[in-house]
Amino acid sequence: MANSYVLKATVRDRVGKGAARASRRAGLVPAVIYGDKKPAISIDLPVKEATMTLHKGGFLSHIGTIDLNGEKISVIAKDFHLHPVKDFLMHVDFLRVAADAELTVEIPVRFLNEETCPGIKRGGVLNIVRHTVEMVVPANAIPEAIEVDLAAEGLGSSQHISAVKLPKGCTPTITDRDFTISTIAAPAGLKEADDAAEGEEDAE
Structure with a gap:
């Protein structure tokens, strides 16, 4: 709590x-x-x-x-x-x-393993789409944060709410789509290099 x-x-x-x-x-x-x-x-x-x-x-x-x-x-x-x-x-x-009420509150997002994230180690940038997620939670068990693990996230990946282990009894208020919390975006220089490499492969 x-x-x-x-x-x-x-x-x-x-x-x-x-x-x-x-x-x-x-x-x-x-x-x-x-x-x-x-x-x-x-x-x-x-x-x-x-x-x-x-x-x-x-x-x-x-x-x-x-x-x-x-x-x-x-x-x-x-x-x-x-x-x-x-x-x-x-x-x-x-x-x-x-004591038995449910509340709608903004819960902060906490990112784990940024330092070992494969996409970030390749030069990617963590683009945070949602710093908080609005959720319905038990009044007697409001979580400090929801955690997004980046340990296996590669360059160009997106982290969606469906991949997050939510605390017991907590439900996002958005239920009609699997919304994005963050992405690992490639920096402009790396993206241009990748595009050029793909172009050379196509020419061959």
Whole structure:
């Protein structure tokens, strides 16, 4: 399961843009917890802790806990907004997560054995088509990543989702095609040399 985080929060009594601006002036990040057929709760988070959690990575794919005056609420961040100029955290939307729920999240792709990949050793370049794959996953078993093994991949090869061993209970949201995750592309010079060699063979 993805590593979790804990953020202490306080209830925000007022809602609206004015209340959100007041929270930011007080060094807090306004946020909302919704979902699981329960009323939405407007909360404030400490800006330092919330920003550190965001920059640790995996903010949108890790289950977290909001400690709201002693009540522990399991959540996953569904969206956040940064200031367009100053780049500080302005707002977060959290979704409540039940233990037996399924979630749709973007799972990072991790590539294995790049250093021994035959195609890359011949001068090929790993062209990553998808850095993440959107998947339906169990809330209590969100994978850190899906792994693509390049150990046997040659020059000009393509790596498709069908060749990936997916974690138990995880299903891609795209089901109508065997989509490409990456390719091992030949560099221009090598491709031109191969084309020239093929041309000479045809002439013979």
